[in-house]
Amino acid sequence: MDSIKKPNKSELEFLTLSYNRFYDIYDEIFDEDFWILDEWYRFSVISQGFLIYSELLNYEPIMYSVEKLRTSRPPMEYDIGKFLFKFVRNLLSHFPYFTSWDEIKFNKNIINWNKTDGSIDRFISKYEGHSEVKYRFWEEEKKRMTYISINFPKTYGSDDIYLKDLIEEKSGAQFSYILMKEILNTQVID
Template sequence: MSNFSPDQIEYLTTCIGRFKKLGQIIFNEPFLEYHPNVRFSTIKDLYSIYNEIYSANFFEENHGSDLRLIEFGEFQKELVKMIRNVLLHFPFFDNWNEVWIKRSLVTLTLTPKRDGTYSGAIEKFFLNYSEKKYAVRLTEYGGNQITTCLIIPKGYENNDKIYLKDIIEERYVGMLSVGFMRILINNFLLTNGLNSLVIPLVETVKG
């Protein structure tokens, strides 16, 4: 039985309904033919919905420790978290290929730790993964499973501009994000007895 109030369930239902719709848009192959600004806006909307679900007060009160215990690689989790924070804190761009960060801006309002590093998902990601190569398995348009290699560019510690397109291509961002968020949200829903809201696999449409 769920510990949520009717209003909380209505809020979750509305958020998840929108999440499903965005996932269906992203996983339809014609999505790649949309204007770059439209594609980017859709991805930002996806992260906004995820952020609302993740940040809501009742979420913190009810999810328990099982929320993060999901079958998803640590690198993928940290990558999605980094993208989420970049889109949240750097809302200045019109399309994916424009998105960049540099360390001095990421840490502008942060207080350094004793070792000279800073807290935060973006800082953590680049300090841990720069100049490394990772294989990421994704569900592609049409439902095919693919593996793509991501190389995290160097230069973050030197305050170079880092473009997110040089980490992951736009065509893979939506696939990665929808897949990860679906697993995370479903884990939360199942843990809290909200089985009726569980998000199914996204049906894909070609052409």
């Protein structure tokens, strides 16, 4: 019976390390001083959070929470919470030669250099030409509403596509972390 209890000992160890680091990053990117730091440092910290979140999606109870987004949240939130964030993670992981958010670029040739129909290719192909998705979030401590647009490429071919044109660094990272935290918090008791 203990073998099916969630989380088991190894999961708990992994979850504790992952959640603690994710929450540290979350706090850091909502500190205004973070955004005046070196762009390489910001990029490294932001990237690490996407990597952690993507690994946490492998924990079955978190995936149940993501699946609930299909019916319980606004349109496209499921796609963003699962596929957009994994797309960003995969760009960061498979093409690790960028040093800042604003310089990340790709095109169909780069994405498919090794094989076609990978997860990045499928994501961009699926959302090519999709209309923008708009969100807003309230920053209680700053008494400020922030508006964000998530844009999808009009075409996906040999022309370069910049990540910054899809999702802006500061508001995009902060929005992403808010949604990721909401999903992750579904598994937190204390």
